[in-house]
Amino acid sequence: MGVHVKVGRPAVFLDRDGTLVAQVDDIINSSQLKILSGVPDGVRLLNRLGFLVIVITNQPVIGKGLTTRTKVKKINKVLYNWLSKKGAIIDAFYVCPHRHWDRCACRKPKLGLINAAVKKYNIDITNSFFIGDDMRDIETGKRARLKTILVKTGNAGRDRRYFDVKPNAIVRNFLFAAKFIARVRK
Ligand SMILES: [Mg+2]
Numbered sequence: 001m002g003v004h005v006k007v008g009r010p011a012v013f014l015d016r017d018g019t020l021v022a023q024v025d026d027i028i029n030s031s032q033l034k035i036l037s038g039v040p041d042g043v044r045l046l047n048r049l050g051f052l053v054i055v056i057t058n059q060p061v062i063g064k065g066l067t068t069r070t071k072v073k074k075i076n077k078v079l080y081n082w083l084s085k086k087g088a089i090i091d092a093f094y095v096c097p098h099r100h101w102d103r104c105a106c107r108k109p110k111l112g113l114i115n116a117a118v119k120k121y122n123i124d125i126t127n128s129f130f131i132g133d134d135m136r137d138i139e140t141g142k143r144a145r146l147k148t149i150l151v152k153t154g155n156a157g158r159d160r161r162y163f164d165v166k167p168n169a170i171v172r173n174f175l176f177a178a179k180f181i182a183r184v185r186k
């Protein structure tokens with residue numbers, strides 16, 4: 001056996017609320033999940049291109065005491081099951097449960113969750129992307145040196161006054177983001 005160099009896999013990191021499902025302020029029940037149009041096709045395309053598909057989501061509803069980590073896990077499982085029935089696979093969900101004043105290391109735009117995923121899955125950052133509906137997501141992607149795509153669903157970048165950053169692309173919805181990735185990937 002020779003020396004084996006493990007080459008990392010590219011990933012697409014995704015926001016959840018406003019990107020995969022309709023933006024609702026506090027999602028505390030799976031009945032509030034409304035999957036946005038084009039999402040199953042978009043996830044399937046990313047699967048087919050060989051990307052890991054990893055959700056990175058801030059859920060301060062947990063820190064606020066409106067729900068629990070376990071219940072959020074169940075909600076994510078409902079989303080996972082629904083998509084997987086359509087042949088669209090989410091490889092992992094990473095959740096920050098904190099409120100912004102908790103000063104954790106994982107709430108976007110901090111990189112705690114992305115760093116954990118990169119380590120666990122041996123992700124090749126230089127060929128990876130972040131898709132989100134908030135400028136907070138774009139800021140997160142930039143800090144992690146990912147290529148970034150803003151979708152015009154959900155908040156459509158309306159938090160621009162807090163995070164004044166430029167995404168690599170701005171597209172109508174998640175499917176267009178996946179198609180953009182299909183075009184520019186190496
Ligand atoms: Mg969002």
Ligand SMILES: [Zn+2]
Nearest residue numbers: 096104106107
């Ligand atoms: Zn956190």
